[in-house]
Amino acid sequence: MAQFHNIKFLNEVEGLSQRQIATKLGISRNTVKKYLQENTALTTVLRKKVYGTKDYSPETKRVIPIIDQWLEDDQKHWQKQKHTAIKIFKRLVDEYDFKGSASNIRKIVAKRRKVIQEVFIPLDFQLGHQFQFDWGEADIILQGRTQRIFLFCVQLSASRMRFVRAYLHEKQEAFLDGFVHAFEFFGGVSTEGLLDNLKTAVQKILQGRDRLEQETFIALQAHYVFKAEFCNPASGDEKGRIEGTVGYVRRNALVPYPEVQSMGELNEYLLDWCLREAERTHVPYKSETVLEMWEKEKEYLHPLPPTRFEACKLLSCKVNKTSLITVETNHYSVPCKFVG
Numbered sequence: 001m002a003q004f005h006n007i008k009f010l011n012e013v014e015g016l017s018q019r020q021i022a023t024k025l026g027i028s029r030n031t032v033k034k035y036l037q038e039n040t041a042l043t044t045v046l047r048k049k050v051y052g053t054k055d056y057s058p059e060t061k062r063v064i065p066i067i068d069q070w071l072e073d074d075q076k077h078w079q080k081q082k083h084t085a086i087k088i089f090k091r092l093v094d095e096y097d098f099k100g101s102a103s104n105i106r107k108i109v110a111k112r113r114k115v116i117q118e119v120f121i122p123l124d125f126q127l128g129h130q131f132q133f134d135w136g137e138a139d140i141i142l143q144g145r146t147q148r149i150f151l152f153c154v155q156l157s158a159s160r161m162r163f164v165r166a167y168l169h170e171k172q173e174a175f176l177d178g179f180v181h182a183f184e185f186f187g188g189v190s191t192e193g194l195l196d197n198l199k200t201a202v203q204k205i206l207q208g209r210d211r212l213e214q215e216t217f218i219a220l221q222a223h224y225v226f227k228a229e230f231c232n233p234a235s236g237d238e239k240g241r242i243e244g245t246v247g248y249v250r251r252n253a254l255v256p257y258p259e260v261q262s263m264g265e266l267n268e269y270l271l272d273w274c275l276r277e278a279e280r281t282h283v284p285y286k287s288e289t290v291l292e293m294w295e296k297e298k299e300y301l302h303p304l305p306p307t308r309f310e311a312c313k314l315l316s317c318k319v320n321k322t323s324l325i326t327v328e329t330n331h332y333s334v335p336c337k338f339v340g
Helices: 002-012 018-025 029-036 042-051 058-074 085-096 102-116 172-186 215-224 236-253 263-280 290-298
Strands: 130-142 145-156 162-167 192-195 202-205 211-213 227-230 324-327 330-333
Touching: 002 018, 002 029, 018 029, 058 085, 058 102, 085 102, 130 172, 130 236, 130 263, 145 172, 145 236, 162 172, 162 236, 162 263, 172 215, 211 215, 215 227, 236 263, 263 290
Parallel strands: 130 192, 192 227
Antiparallel strands: 130 145, 145 162, 202 211, 324 330
């Protein structure tokens, strides 16, 4: 397949002749000519690679497209309820009067499954185009006691620059506040943000990529001028950058458990850790460090607005006869003139 791709690319993209391709790749002109005359689809070429050059009997060749279709359909079904090789053989016998052997079917199924498995292609991102966000969890020692905290993690997709901030909860106030601090740390805002379908951001999942978003999250986007994109449900691989970051932070920044007296102290430590990591690590396939690439990416980020977004949750409360309002499980005193 690699040779097939190289020949096609050199001919159709770089415009080389058959003779030039043969010389460059060190193969015969007849081989080049054979591939360039190949009019079958790429899936057919893959199938040839899977099944090899062995000459199957006409009876076996007859059912290969049927096997392909069943295995491809299985990709849409529950992992625990898919065809086994023996089940495929039995169906072929019962439904298509197959006369071949079960051993051949087992071999074909095993080879074909290796090809049709879902493949994820790593993406390359333009500077300033995207950030990815996710929550994580970790334990720390806060004022001498073990405390579970929530890590607000954002990473710029191009430069790989990280921002991490810790909170005691994942409520909407923390969600909004995290973005305010992240954008101020990065020195600007990416064009697009990739997130999971969190309740703090999404009211309802609609068809395809459409979402009914929370009003406060829409307000945040309008204030900082970026567009949120949401992953498909149960598709964390779509934001692989940040998925890896959450675990990396937990293993490298928070082992052993840091001992702090306040969340402010912890967040200062996390900010310093992000900068030190950026200075010592390199962007994959680049000569620059993360810190150096981040300096370049800053020039492509949308500038921060003159005012800071008010990261809060707006509630309507009724004042009781004792001049108190209730927010969640807490009571707060307000001026007596607001009673009722």
